[in-house]
Amino acid sequence: MNVLLVDDDRFVVSSLEQKINWKDLGIEQIYSAYNIRQAKKIFEQHPIHILISDIEMPRGSGLELLAWIRSEGFDIQAIFLTNFANFNYAQKAIELQSFEYFLKPVEFEKLEFIIKKAVKKVKVSQMQNDAIKAGQYWQKYKEKIVENFWMDYLKPIGPISDEKLQELLKDKNLDYSIHDCFLPMILKIFPYRIADHKEIRPLFTDDILVKDQLRKLILDVFKGYPVRLEALIGLGTKNEDYLSIMKVQESACMITQQELIALGNALIAAVNRQLQCDMQFIVDCTGSFSRIPTMVKQLLTFDEETIHFRNQTIVFQTGEQNPAKYVEPNLQLLEHYLQTGNRTGFINKCHQYLTNLLDKNSLNHHVLRSFRLDITQLIYTHLKEKQILAHHLFHGKVNDFLLEKSTRSIEDLMAYISYLVHVSLDYMAFTDSRKSVVKTICDYIDRNYQENITRNDLAKIVYLSPDYIARLFKKETGMSLVNYITKKRIDIAKDLLEHTNLPVHVISEKVGYENYSYFTKLFKKVTNFTPMDYRKLFLSANQNSPEKSERNMTEKTLITHIKI
Numbered sequence: 001m002n003v004l005l006v007d008d009d010r011f012v013v014s015s016l017e018q019k020i021n022w023k024d025l026g027i028e029q030i031y032s033a034y035n036i037r038q039a040k041k042i043f044e045q046h047p048i049h050i051l052i053s054d055i056e057m058p059r060g061s062g063l064e065l066l067a068w069i070r071s072e073g074f075d076i077q078a079i080f081l082t083n084f085a086n087f088n089y090a091q092k093a094i095e096l097q098s099f100e101y102f103l104k105p106v107e108f109e110k111l112e113f114i115i116k117k118a119v120k121k122v123k124v125s126q127m128q129n130d131a132i133k134a135g136q137y138w139q140k141y142k143e144k145i146v147e148n149f150w151m152d153y154l155k156p157i158g159p160i161s162d163e164k165l166q167e168l169l170k171d172k173n174l175d176y177s178i179h180d181c182f183l184p185m186i187l188k189i190f191p192y193r194i195a196d197h198k199e200i201r202p203l204f205t206d207d208i209l210v211k212d213q214l215r216k217l218i219l220d221v222f223k224g225y226p227v228r229l230e231a232l233i234g235l236g237t238k239n240e241d242y243l244s245i246m247k248v249q250e251s252a253c254m255i256t257q258q259e260l261i262a263l264g265n266a267l268i269a270a271v272n273r274q275l276q277c278d279m280q281f282i283v284d285c286t287g288s289f290s291r292i293p294t295m296v297k298q299l300l301t302f303d304e305e306t307i308h309f310r311n312q313t314i315v316f317q318t319g320e321q322n323p324a325k326y327v328e329p330n331l332q333l334l335e336h337y338l339q340t341g342n343r344t345g346f347i348n349k350c351h352q353y354l355t356n357l358l359d360k361n362s363l364n365h366h367v368l369r370s371f372r373l374d375i376t377q378l379i380y381t382h383l384k385e386k387q388i389l390a391h392h393l394f395h396g397k398v399n400d401f402l403l404e405k406s407t408r409s410i411e412d413l414m415a416y417i418s419y420l421v422h423v424s425l426d427y428m429a430f431t432d433s434r435k436s437v438v439k440t441i442c443d444y445i446d447r448n449y450q451e452n453i454t455r456n457d458l459a460k461i462v463y464l465s466p467d468y469i470a471r472l473f474k475k476e477t478g479m480s481l482v483n484y485i486t487k488k489r490i491d492i493a494k495d496l497l498e499h500t501n502l503p504v505h506v507i508s509e510k511v512g513y514e515n516y517s518y519f520t521k522l523f524k525k526v527t528n529f530t531p532m533d534y535r536k537l538f539l540s541a542n543q544n545s546p547e548k549s550e551r552n553m554t555e556k557t558l559i560t561h562i563k564i
Contacts, residue, residue, distance in 0.1 A: 001026055005032045005033070005052050006038075035059040049122045051076050051078045053080060150233060185264075187282075188408070221270055222246070226248060227248050235300075260313070278411070280312055281313045324367050330349070333349065335378060354414070388464055441458055446488060487526075493511045497535045
């Protein structure tokens with residue numbers, strides 16, 4: 001604890017420093033100042049708990065100093081010393097919450113007694129502040145503390161005794177009883193959109209903000225009901241699924257299924273409205289403290305095995321579930337839709353199939369995955385018949401994202417199927433125009449002639465098999481892929497020889513031939529001239545007839561036999 005002595009009389013300050021038994025009073029550090037400017041500087045640099053100050057000073061009064069101290073928010077006990085029993089001084093000191101008003105000359109025994117009381121008040125104030133800070137800390141981190149407790153309690157570590165549970169609650173300072181009743185719920189949100197089967201659009205950029213908003217919506221929807229949100233725990237790393245633990249008042253341990261469905265639907269509507277995204281609400285019945293880990297485990301297993309539409313409240317079904325058997329859809333009809341380009345019929349038939357299974361309570365994740373596999377194979381087979389490489393066509397972020405999400409809801413599976421159908425039929429329409437495919441290949445070669453282009457590289461560009469690309473290109477252009485690439489490179493090399501001073505070996509590298517000898521040999525095979533001879537002849541023709549340069553050289557001097 002520190003004290004600051006302020007008086008313009010240095011003798012008074014010195015006497016106070018020497019004649020007061022500061023150590024016995026619990027004072028660790030004594031600071032001195034002779035005007036309020038010095039005092040303010042000390043306050044800004046050191047923690048001060050007790051101020052002993054004269055009132056009348058030439059460069060500002062002690063009352064002015066205390067007014068500044070209060071305005072700055074310093075928590076100190078102030079003792080004033082003065083030569084005048086002035087009522088106005090005393091009144092002002094009281095207004096500024098000074099601890100004591102003491103008349104000079106100083107009686108050190110009485111002053112020590114006053115300082116002792118001030119020290120005691122400082123200690124009480126510090127204890128109160130510590131308690132307030134502890135309370136503020138608890139309030140600030142309560143959600144995290146409670147959430148961590150539930151995360152630990154729900155870990156699959158085996159049953160826990162009532163005695164151990166009571167110890168755990170006491171250690172965490174939680175006001176729970178082992179007889180309390182709770183309600184576990186799973187909240188699944190769908191924070192994404194797919195635009196034109198090409199672009200993934202996340203609805204949120206801040207997962208923490210989403211969780212806070214979701215918490216507020218839960219509190220608002222359940223307001224007025226005898227339940228209280230205790231923890232909202234993120235499941236997995238995507239922050240799309242949450243486990244909510246609600247504490248139920250003792251008088252309301254039995255909440256009806258109809259009430260739970262109504263609350264779930266109200267929460268879904270609030271999420272749709274406020275967060276602009278879809279949601280599923282999966283809820284169990286209420287249970288005692290000791291049963292909650294088992295109930296949560298069962299609820300999570302139920303969620304893993306259940307597939308449903310979005311924006312639905314799903315009530316956990318107890319008892320052993322009959323495993324649904326997969327019965328394949330009418331694949332012949334779906335294949336017909338693909339062959340005729342009837343994408344709407346294909347998609348509607350798939351949706352009808354899933355809806356019928358759901359109505360019969362015959363849809364689970366095993367059935368869904370089997371159906372997805374059959375649909376994928378059907379589309380891939382149809383693409384293969386068209387010589388289209390499905391693994392290239394469906395390679396990318398959108399495909400991977402939709403495939404990953406396809407088991408979260410019926411809408412997500414339909415989004416994936418719709419993506420496969422639309423992309424497939426769109427590309428089939430593109431490949432039906434052979435000129436469009438050939439133009440795409442030519443454009444790619446024209447931009448990348450300097451690279452080592454293979455048929456496999458081109459297959460990745462147009463998603464067609466390498467052999468089919470070669471046959472199609474030759475049929476449409478009358479020229480093989482190899483010869484087209486060679487012609488393009490030689491044409492570029494001729495232009496560089498004609499219009500630049502680049503060395504031949506540099507030109508060779510620029511058009512994609514690292515082997516200079518091979519380039520020279522190939523150039524001569526195509527033009528009947530070596531690169532150096534070609535440049536010389538061009539320059540000679542250019543000097544003889546500048547205004548006709550290239551045309552004269554080509555028509556009169558060079559007889560270029562293209563052997564492609």
